[in-house]
Amino acid sequence: MKLLLKTALYLSLASLPIAIFGVLMLNWFIHKSTLHEIDELLISHFKVVQKRLNEFPPSQFNLLTIDDNPHLAIIPASINIQPYLMDSTEIDLRENHKTAIRVLKGSVVTPKHNFLVTLKQPYEEFEEIAAKLSVGVGLCFLGLLLLMLLLNFMVYRQLWKPFNGIIDKLRVYQINKQSETFFQPEATEEFNLLSQTLQLMIERIGKQFRLQKQFTENASHEIQTPIAVISLELETLLQSDNLPEKEILHIQKSTEALQKISQLNKSLLLLTKIENNQFSEAVAVDMSVLVKGLLNTYQAFAEHRGIVIKKEIQDNQYLLINPYLAEILVGNLLKNAIRYNQKQGEINCILHQNQLIIKNKGEALPFPVEQLFLRFVKHPNHPEATGLGLAIVHQIAEYYGLKLSYQFNEPENEHIFEVKW
């Protein structure tokens, strides 16, 4: 959810109860004040009536006033009612339904009679005013809220512009393609802090990265020379006369292990180089020529394993890639297809419409599919493999943005590798 929406939501959520409560409180307050004022009015009225009754006491038969307010009745002198106030209802002739009224009753003793005076004051209209006022205030409040949200929406874009700029920069940030000042100073203090902190961070990371890159490269290069020395020494040793069979075998095993180290070293260096974008020159490589050539190279080897290679290759399939990496990409996939094929198996190599598909028969993977392109994941029956071939394929595909996918066709026992561009 966007920060803006969240702010709006929280603001609305917080203001809604305040609005409702406020409106109710206001309504209640107006109601109370109205009642208080009406009561005062009634009491003054009562005082006036009391005074008038004492000055001009009406005759017994002339108690009716025109609007029956006050309503007078003669009660026995023994009953003395202190004035009291109460709520009641009365039919409103205009609206023809019961409306709330306030009533004051009290006895007034005059020398002639003891009167019961009943004073009425309808106050429904005041209540209506109160309700309208409350609703009006509530609406004003909501209007204000809406206005604030609207303002927020309008200001938001402008305020967060630098933030979005920083995010855009972060998105394209690549550790190995870094210019000196990646994040510029910002006018807003908070964003400036963010920008400067990020700048410091990427500088630190960049430095670490360069050191590590240098280490990997140096280590790989420096290892090559001692490996070369051991290799030559072993070869010289192998040429000595009269070596017993056992010693020769030891030398042979050492040589092979050494070659594996060397191969691992080369593969890791290759991976590092791809990661570090050290293969810059991409040219349009005609993949059909490349694939045909590689199929030729591996033809004899496949035949030797009793594997039939079927190919469907469309001409002029160009891919923008470093030629050396293209060869490794296709070569590794083909080698894999031969190595993990079943006996008397078959390979289907299809190249058409910017898509290379290599299928080979064979048993299902002994490990989860997600691990297929990871480094050092090997088939348990092939411990001698480096476990880097497909990792390199993956790295190359990723570097050039090629879509690399793998599928296993269970009924056919068929592994399918696909590279799309």
Add this chain to the structure above:
Amino acid sequence: MKILLIEDEPSLLASMQSFLEQDGNIVSSVATFHKAIEKVNDYDYDCLVIDITLPDGNGLEIIRELKKRNTSAGIIIVSAKNSLEDRLTGLDLGADDYLTKPFHLSELNARIKSVLRRRLFDGKTKVVFDVISISPDNQQVSVKDEIVELTGKEYELLLFFISNKNRILSKSVIAEHLWGDSMDLADSHDFIYTHIKNLRKKLIEKGCPDYVKTRYGAGYIFSEKL
């Protein structure tokens, strides 16, 4: 043949020198750029093996120097970097071949011989081994004047054997020579066995003695000695 080895790692230098001397070559060796330039100025060599990364200079400069004097010597670059740029620059400058460390002595030996054949005899001279005769310019092999039909790989294998006669060649060395990086070690052992078997068969059919001896599990020796 007179060969100059330029390499800063003393133990590599010693191994290469003794290996090449066994073939009857006259081998000199230097470990620094400056000494190499001196040697190149003072003497003529048939072949130079040059390490690119020297402590006091770039091996590519030595090639430039050599080319200035119009030398006909063969040049093989040796480098710890398997870098395409170095390789291309080296070959552009006029080097004949490029080897990446670690390499096998027998591989170096075969490359030197191949360079020398091309350089000194324009590939016209025949490589003769007992009754086998090879013309490198048209890749033709004959036994007692009878042509033997060999596949490309079998031809390379035979030439490699003859270049390194009387030496043990392990399967991995042979595999690397024939397929380079394109074949992984583990895949290739029985594949090599098949190639060697076929080559042997073809040679024996033409009345050639069986020169290929198996040395236990280690590899093969190509030798006239029985």
